[in-house]
Each structure stands twice: as structure tokens, then as C-alpha cells.
Amino acid sequence: MSAASAHSVVESKPWTRHLAGGVVILYALITILPLVWILMTSFKTPPDSISYPPKVIFEPSLEGYVNLFTTRTRQTPEYMASLPPPENWVERLVRDRNMVIAGPSKFGERFLNSVIIGFGSTFLSVFLGTLAAYAFSRFKVPLKDDLMFFILSTRMMPPIAVAIPIFLMYRTLGLSDTHLGMILLYTAVNVSLAVWLLKGFIDEIPREYEEAALIDGYTRLQAFVKVVLPQAATGIAATAIFCLIFAWNEYAFALLLTSGTAQTAPPFIPTIIGEGGLDWPAVAAGATLFLIPIVVFTIVLRKHLLRGITFGAVRK
Amino acid sequence: MAEVQLQGVTKRFGDLTAVEGMDLTVADGEFVVLLGPTGAGKTTTLRLVAGLEKADEGSIHIGGQDVTGAPPTVRDVSFVFQQYSLYPHLTVYDNLAFPLRSPVRRVPEEQIRQRVTEIAEMLRIPGKLANKATQLSGGEMQRVAIGRALVRAPQIYLMDEPLSSLDAKLRAEMRVELKRIQKELGATLLYVTHDQIEAMTMANRIGVIDHGRLIQVGAPRTIYEEPDNVYVATRLGQPAINLIPRDLLPAGSLPAAAATIGARTEHIRIRKADTGSAQGRVQWIEHLGDQNHLHVTVGERKITTLVEPDSPLEVDDQVTLELINPLYFDSAGARVRA
Ligand SMILES: Nc1ncnc2c1ncn2[C@@H]1O[C@H](COP(=O)(O)OP(=O)(O)OP(=O)(O)O)[C@@H](O)[C@H]1O
Numbered sequence A: 001m002s003a004a005s006a007h008s009v010v011e012s013k014p015w016t017r018h019l020a021g022g023v024v025i026l027y028a029l030i031t032i033l034p035l036v037w038i039l040m041t042s043f044k045t046p047p048d049s050i051s052y053p054p055k056v057i058f059e060p061s062l063e064g065y066v067n068l069f070t071t072r073t074r075q076t077p078e079y080m081a082s083l084p085p086p087e088n089w090v091e092r093l094v095r096d097r098n099m100v101i102a103g104p105s106k107f108g109e110r111f112l113n114s115v116i117i118g119f120g121s122t123f124l125s126v127f128l129g130t131l132a133a134y135a136f137s138r139f140k141v142p143l144k145d146d147l148m149f150f151i152l153s154t155r156m157m158p159p160i161a162v163a164i165p166i167f168l169m170y171r172t173l174g175l176s177d178t179h180l181g182m183i184l185l186y187t188a189v190n191v192s193l194a195v196w197l198l199k200g201f202i203d204e205i206p207r208e209y210e211e212a213a214l215i216d217g218y219t220r221l222q223a224f225v226k227v228v229l230p231q232a233a234t235g236i237a238a239t240a241i242f243c244l245i246f247a248w249n250e251y252a253f254a255l256l257l258t259s260g261t262a263q264t265a266p267p268f269i270p271t272i273i274g275e276g277g278l279d280w281p282a283v284a285a286g287a288t289l290f291l292i293p294i295v296v297f298t299i300v301l302r303k304h305l306l307r308g309i310t311f312g313a314v315r316k
Numbered sequence B: 001m002a003e004v005q006l007q008g009v010t011k012r013f014g015d016l017t018a019v020e021g022m023d024l025t026v027a028d029g030e031f032v033v034l035l036g037p038t039g040a041g042k043t044t045t046l047r048l049v050a051g052l053e054k055a056d057e058g059s060i061h062i063g064g065q066d067v068t069g070a071p072p073t074v075r076d077v078s079f080v081f082q083q084y085s086l087y088p089h090l091t092v093y094d095n096l097a098f099p100l101r102s103p104v105r106r107v108p109e110e111q112i113r114q115r116v117t118e119i120a121e122m123l124r125i126p127g128k129l130a131n132k133a134t135q136l137s138g139g140e141m142q143r144v145a146i147g148r149a150l151v152r153a154p155q156i157y158l159m160d161e162p163l164s165s166l167d168a169k170l171r172a173e174m175r176v177e178l179k180r181i182q183k184e185l186g187a188t189l190l191y192v193t194h195d196q197i198e199a200m201t202m203a204n205r206i207g208v209i210d211h212g213r214l215i216q217v218g219a220p221r222t223i224y225e226e227p228d229n230v231y232v233a234t235r236l237g238q239p240a241i242n243l244i245p246r247d248l249l250p251a252g253s254l255p256a257a258a259a260t261i262g263a264r265t266e267h268i269r270i271r272k273a274d275t276g277s278a279q280g281r282v283q284w285i286e287h288l289g290d291q292n293h294l295h296v297t298v299g300e301r302k303i304t305t306l307v308e309p310d311s312p313l314e315v316d317d318q319v320t321l322e323l324i325n326p327l328y329f330d331s332a333g334a335r336v337r338a
């Protein structure tokens, strides 16, 4: 009790705070370093990117980004000399390497596919998850505990374990390489997580709130929308981030089930080939751009996330 | 406002009978207080009237209409919950306006604003309207919760210990205020508490409830002066009624069936004993300011009574006690009338 009387229970001693701060900073450095590396590589020229020892100071170049968004062909010096002068900096950059732009690359489309499939499946998972979690939380559902366990059990194996049956099933159903197919697949994987997370959050919202609304003349659906949803916002935001991160980063199924129309960015980025092997700056540029939506989404929802990530344990 | 009638209402939760055979009529414009200890079934009774619980047996009528199976939305009651009645994501204003904005009412915003302002004045929280509900003190929250019920004029107000988290001074003010509002509106009100002062001061009638059963219903004075049994007698009175065996003190002629005597302060006359005639000894005096609690031992028994602060009695004084028209109870606890 002597420690508790000298310091409040909540406030820790200065040295423990410094230690904790140090650990957090160290951890942040370790996790941020690869990202910084990728960001730096994306602004290097291909020779700089593979030079040894690695260059920390270098002249930044947009070649990686140009290469990411274009396809190029190598030409003979005679042909290059016969061309009119380059119209813009992009063309000049490409011609410096004795190449001309053949057309846009597929990166834009693949990125858009990732956005559609990632956000689509996140929305669907959270939507279905919220409704299911509400029902499990508030109503007498027969075999409730068994159903909840069943829902959880769908995540007890790695999803890729069912890759072959899904591959065959999708081929038969014509869902291979379609946006709908990928959205359904990611939703199927995420919805169990969403139900479990959201049920925890909704369980914590006292029933009295809805009951008060019912007494005041609102229907159950109106009470759900006006009273439960706003209070579950934190949980919904946290759940949405988890779902989006999974769908956004998913690689194995995307590689297996998509090749063209619905291919997402993760299987596409490694296929960016430059002359004489992988074009590392272009790959790094793709990875950098690919990170941005998740970062933005997380920042937008971080107010909720900070509270949500504790899974309701300290929510008031 | 309307009459509310419960007939033989029973509610079970599994093996537990929370409310058993409840017969209670709250007349139009009447203020009825349900008084009982924790777990007695008070909240459950209110929830049954509101339609948040379905009665297993019996019927409920509001304004002559059978609502036994009706959902809460159509019953037109308003409810002050024991806790959690404010929406934390809304401001105080929006909380107060919430019942009026319900789709079944469609009150124009201008009228809502007027009504909310009025209620805020009445509850002395006008400066807090823009606050989030979470930025209020416990007492302010409870006042807003009462306000949420008062913004509309339902068939009946149901209030579940609405004053429990207020400090003593505010509670005393709110008691008076609530009673005044109820009288002014001619409101029908079913009010739950375990505070006997609230029950005594506000109720037209008190229903004493224990283990889901309504033990006795009556005007506060009747419940206090003419309790039907020992249980009701012990619920009211401060300090609590003294229950003493029949032959402990001389009490004149007792009814034959009387096994226990119930003696409140007003039934006990206490005097400093003349030498040799003492029955008890003053063990301890609690000074409450305006009055003193006197703890007296009679043999093995302890008796607590009130005396004036200027009473000459002191600790260790020998005293004689005389009982004047006390209450008698038989061995089963039922009242025996003299
Ligand atoms: N939903 C429920 N499920 C199971 N048992 C319940 C439920 N609601 C109430 N009970 C039980 O019913 C009994 C009466 O509860 P109730 O809430 O009516 O008591 P109360 O008189 O309001 O008590 P308090 O003064 O503590 O609020 C208690 O034993 C309680 O445990």
C-alpha cells in the first residue's frame, strides 16, 4: 500500500514511463524501418536500388513511379535519334534509358480492383457482422452458443487450407476472376471475426437504451439505428479496419483465383519486370502507393481504433 | 393520464418468481410508491407495466384497455430507468427531445424547442443543454433522465429510484419538486424506491413489496400507524421499530395472541429511574443534531428510541420504560389488534 499512497495507482513512476517509452520507440523503429526502406527505394534509380553498399543519400528520381504506370519498349539508337524531341519529363526520363513508352501499365486497374474488393468486402462483412452480432446479443436465438462456436470454427484453420475446393467451386460457378467472387470470399473469411468482435461491443451497450427508445415510441429498427449503431461506432470502426487489412493484404487467394479482370494489387506488384530482372524501384513504388489507402483509413478511424482495440475492456 | 390496473400479475425468471400475483390499481392522477428492499421485484413490476417484460400470468390494463400482450411502443408510458437512461452520444438537448421526435408523435421542432427549454428550467439545468450527456454530474444526469420522462404527457409515468444518486440536499428538493409537478400535471405516477422518506412524503398510497408479493397497500399514515404485519412495520420508521418479547416490559393488559410487541419512539415513555425500579440502562447516545438516538439495554435486549437533544439522560443512567398503545403481533408476525 505504501507505493499506492505515494503515487496514484494510475500514474506510474517516471522511470517506468521512460522505459515504456523507450520500448515503444524501439519497436516503432523496427517496424518502420522496412517501410522507410521501401519508400526510399521507390525514389531511387534502378542502378541505385541495387548498388552495394546501399545508398542512403541519393539523388531522388521518379523513374520507379513512371515505370510502375507505363510499359516501355527498348529501341535502337538510330530509331531514338529519329524521334522528335520529348514532349514532357516522363518521356525524357524513359528515353534516357533508350526506351519509348508503349502504353499504360495495368497497375491502375489492379489498384482499383483492390479498392473495390477490399472496401466492398469490408462493408459487407461489417454490415452482416453488425446485424448478426445484434441478433446474437439481444434475441433468444436457438442454439446460440453452438452457432457462435460454429461461426468461430470457420477460422480455426488457415483459409488457404480450403483453396482447392474453393478454386473448383469458383470455376464451376463462374466466380473465378470476378469482383463478386473475391468480395464474397473475403467476406466469408472476415464475417466470423466481425460477428465475434461486434458481439462483444454490442453486449456492452446496456439494453436500457433501446428499451427507453421502444417506450418512447420508436420501432426496434429505429432504436437500432438511432441508439445502438452510434454507440457501437467504435467497435464498428475497429472491426472495419481489421477486415480491410485482411482483404487488402490477401495474397494467396488473389494469386490463385484472379489473373485478369479482378486481379488485385498484391499478386500484380511482384510481376513488374524491368530489363534484366525485377525493377525494384517500380515494385517499391507500387508497394508505397498500395500502403496509402490503409494508412489513410486507419488515420481517419484512429480515434475509434484507440478505444476499440482494447476490445471494450476499458470502454465507459 | 389514465388508470393503471394490474390483476394477478406473475413474472418468473426460470425458477425465480420475481413478481407473484400482484394486484394493484393506480388511480388516474394518483402517486403510488412501491417500497421494498433490493431484489423485491420493484423494477420488474415497472417493466411489466411498460411492456418490457411479458407477464406469465394475470392481466394489465392501462386506461381501461387490456395491454397485457401489447408491445411497449403502443402503451404510451414513460420510464425513468434506475440507471443508463441517457444516450451518451447525444447532447442533453437531444436527449430531452428524443421522446418527442419519435415517429409516432411528429412534434414540430419549434414546439420541441419550447418544451425542452421549459423542462430544463423546471429541473434547473438550462445551462447544460449543449453538454454531451456524459459531461454531466450524476445528479444532473438523473435530473435529465427525469426530464426525458416529463417532456411528454403519457398515460402513466414509471420511475425507478430516480433520486437515488442525488445528494441528500438535492434529493430533498427534488422530492418536493417532483411532488409539485405531479400535482400540477395531475399525473399518474408509479414510483419505485427503497427510501422510506421518499415513500412517506410523496405517495398518495404506498405499496410495500417483498419477494415479489405486495404485502400491504395504503396511505402513508395507514402503512405507518396500522401495519398489517411485522414486515411492514419494520419497513417504516426511523429509528426502526423495536420488536420486543411480550413480557419484557410491563404493558398493561395485552391481547392473548400477542407474542411480540412493536414499539416505536412514540410508544415509549422513558424516564430516569427512581432507585430500585430500573428496567434498563442507557448504553449509548447518538447525537444527530436536531435529535438524539438513545440506545437502551433491557436485560439482554436493546431498544432504540428518539429523545430531544436537551434530554437530561446520559450514558449509564438507569431508566424505566413504559409502553403506550404499542403494536401487537402474533407468533407468525401478523398484527393483533387490541
Ligand atoms: N432478466 C432477468 N433474468 C433473471 N432474473 C431477473 C431478471 N430481472 C430481474 N431478475 C431477478 O428478479 C428479482 C427482482 O428483481 P428486480 O430488479 O425487480 O428487483 P428490485 O426490487 O428492482 O431491486 P433493486 O432495489 O435492487 O433495484 C431479483 O431477484 C432479480 O435477480
Ligand SMILES: [Mg+2]
Pocket: B042, B043, B044, B082, B160
Ligand atoms: Mg430495481
